[in-house]
Amino acid sequence: MKQFAVIGLGKFGFHVAKGLAQQGVHVIVADKNEEQIREISEYVQDAITLDSTDIRALSEAGIGQVDVAVVCIGENIESSILTVMALKEIGVPTIFAKAITRIHGQILSKIGAARVVYPEMEAAKKIVKTMVKNIHYETIDLSITMKIAKLDVPYFWVGVSILSPLFESNYCVKPIAYKHQGVWQTTLDNEDILEVGDILVVIGDNAHIEALSKQYKNKLE
Amino acid sequence: MKQFAVIGLGKFGFHVAKGLAQQGVHVIVADKNEEQIREISEYVQDAITLDSTDIRALSEAGIGQVDVAVVCIGENIESSILTVMALKEIGVPTIFAKAITRIHGQILSKIGAARVVYPEMEAAKKIVKTMVKNIHYETIDLSITMKIAKLDVPYFWVGVSILSPLFESNYCVKPIAYKHQGVWQTTLDNEDILEVGDILVVIGDNAHIEALSKQYKNKLE
Ligand SMILES: Nc1ncnc2c1ncn2[C@@H]1O[C@H](COP(=O)(O)OP(=O)(O)OP(=O)(O)O)[C@@H](O)[C@H]1O
Ligand SMILES: Nc1ncnc2c1ncn2[C@@H]1O[C@H](COP(=O)(O)OP(=O)(O)OP(=O)(O)O)[C@@H](O)[C@H]1O
Structure with a gap:
């Protein structure tokens, strides 16, 4: 031995x-x-x-x-x-x-x-990987069927109004709040244009929030 | 973010x-x-x-x-x-x-x-696992086709003579040396009976040494 x-x-x-x-x-x-x-x-x-x-x-x-x-x-x-x-x-x-x-x-x-x-x-590399994989897109379960997603505004939504119909028609999610220059807004109107650095919060069912997550990550890779 | x-x-x-x-x-x-x-x-x-x-x-x-x-x-x-x-x-x-x-x-x-x-x-567990997986059975390449295996005598060979025909007939390997009570023996005769704690060295082609390795590990698990 x-x-x-x-x-x-x-x-x-x-x-x-x-x-x-x-x-x-x-x-x-x-x-x-x-x-x-x-x-x-x-x-x-x-x-x-x-x-x-x-x-x-x-x-x-x-x-x-x-x-x-x-x-x-x-x-x-x-x-x-x-x-x-x-x-x-x-x-x-x-x-x-x-x-x-x-x-x-x-x-x-x-x-x-x-x-x-x-x-x-090795341990540091592992934990850093865990920490950064969800920095731009986070989902929160609201119920068994509904989720909320909190995401950094991606380049493909910069300049889009928060009340734009594209959210419903293209993604089946509904914006419910956004953070602009450190301030959260829940009263939304047509003049609220999404800008770089903003954080957007949307609500939708599981399937569409997950689909949005995939699209988001793919477009940003 | x-x-x-x-x-x-x-x-x-x-x-x-x-x-x-x-x-x-x-x-x-x-x-x-x-x-x-x-x-x-x-x-x-x-x-x-x-x-x-x-x-x-x-x-x-x-x-x-x-x-x-x-x-x-x-x-x-x-x-x-x-x-x-x-x-x-x-x-x-x-x-x-x-x-x-x-x-x-x-x-x-x-x-x-x-x-x-x-x-x-975690790192200790990983390296300990690497270190102990080959403690009882080790192979050394002799050439492209031939290997030597050095192994702790398994229970299923205790009491077997080192010149027994079973090594050739059942495993197609040939004992060439063994260590008994800290002393290596290369002159082998019929009275050399393998005992618990002995180390056996056999020679054979790649396929048979590998097959022996698998059988050895399976029987000892
Ligand atoms: N109360 C404290 N406030 C701020 N920093 C602290 C405190 N206590 C310890 N530290 C710092 O934390 C670091 C790591 O501390 P420590 O050496 O106890 O951990 P360790 O896990 O053994 O480190 P290593 O990762 O090198 O193995 C040190 O640089 C130390 O200065
Ligand atoms: N020359 C030496 N001879 C024997 N032991 C030594 C020598 N140098 C260091 N050691 C011992 O090795 C151990 C680890 O040393 P050291 O603290 O430098 O390593 P480390 O990798 O930072 O430790 P850790 O695994 O706790 O993070 C210590 O217990 C120390 O006493």
Whole structure:
């Protein structure tokens, strides 16, 4: 069975070490901070306090015999680089490493990390994607069959009057309010012309509000 | 267009703030550490130094007007909780928050975080999964057509002689070495009986080594 080593028990490294231990595999963990070693000892037997940039300390801990080592040192870039080099030096065949920035990761790849992990960057990318996919068009359920849509005025409605018949005839939705220069208007008349930067609120049944959403996104792509 | 706020510019928060800025959306960022604010100012205009547990400071910064706020304070659990409460207090409709542990995340959900993110835990889970999926069975390419497989002796081969004809007749692979009690043997004879904990090495063509791998994994699931 393969043997593993986890170096650096920060928030990421601690979860990796604990996760491996829960899988029942052989894992040696190391950190220069005694407090981290004390905390991980509840889950892992082979937990050693050492400086992972020290080749002799790594060898004496038996880390040279593992199949896979994971270096979980992010902020201390110098330690992260020296540790990957030390592991390469003592012959660990597969090295994974955490990096905070792309450039840090590129350096680690060049010096021998088979795989670089970017926990914070990956999670940030995911949540940013979730946050921006609905910034221009939002729907609110009014009932099982009716919805309200709140949308940034698209270019194809700039210059259109809010009471224009096109909303009903082309889209089957009815404008009920709009925000112009920071002020919401609910009393609508023919002279209310939609402008860039305005927010429009319309009401309609599910099918037509969803259809409008698709058209809106397609035209804006 | 929606407005966003990012509170806490640690490694995760910094990437979220930068990512949102790159999407061209309105984002206000805040951190109690002036150094972080200085660094993010290269990417974000509205960057304010403040204590996010201070409701008045948040309001004065205009954070009460945003649609979505992301709290990126992990290690300082107290600040993370007080910040989510403060944002709820000033009426931010949607709050996302980072947490390091499940229990921290559960508290945040209870007090108003619509969504909790676990960057380190998620990344750790992913890499642990990658690391353990091949611990018992590993293949090495010998040539374009031939492979070697190194595997922990499965229960269905315990008690079998290493020179048994079953390897050739049932699997079309040939044992070439095995490790017993830490010692590798390449001279094989009939009395070499495979035991629990042994590692077996076999040679065969691609198709049969792959077929063995599938059977091995299926029988052990
Ligand atoms: N040279 C070293 N030898 C051993 N352990 C080290 C060394 N340098 C750093 N560490 C340990 O690695 C751990 C993580 O380090 P660091 O805080 O730099 O990484 P991080 O990626 O920012 O952490 P996190 O995963 O919590 O975000 C710490 O517990 C630290 O003690
Ligand atoms: N009360 C507070 N008000 C404003 N900013 C705060 C507050 N508490 C913490 N911060 C900031 O939040 C950031 C992240 O905090 P912390 O280091 O606790 O989180 P972390 O999740 O461990 O970070 P990382 O994402 O780097 O792993 C830091 O820059 C810190 O200055």
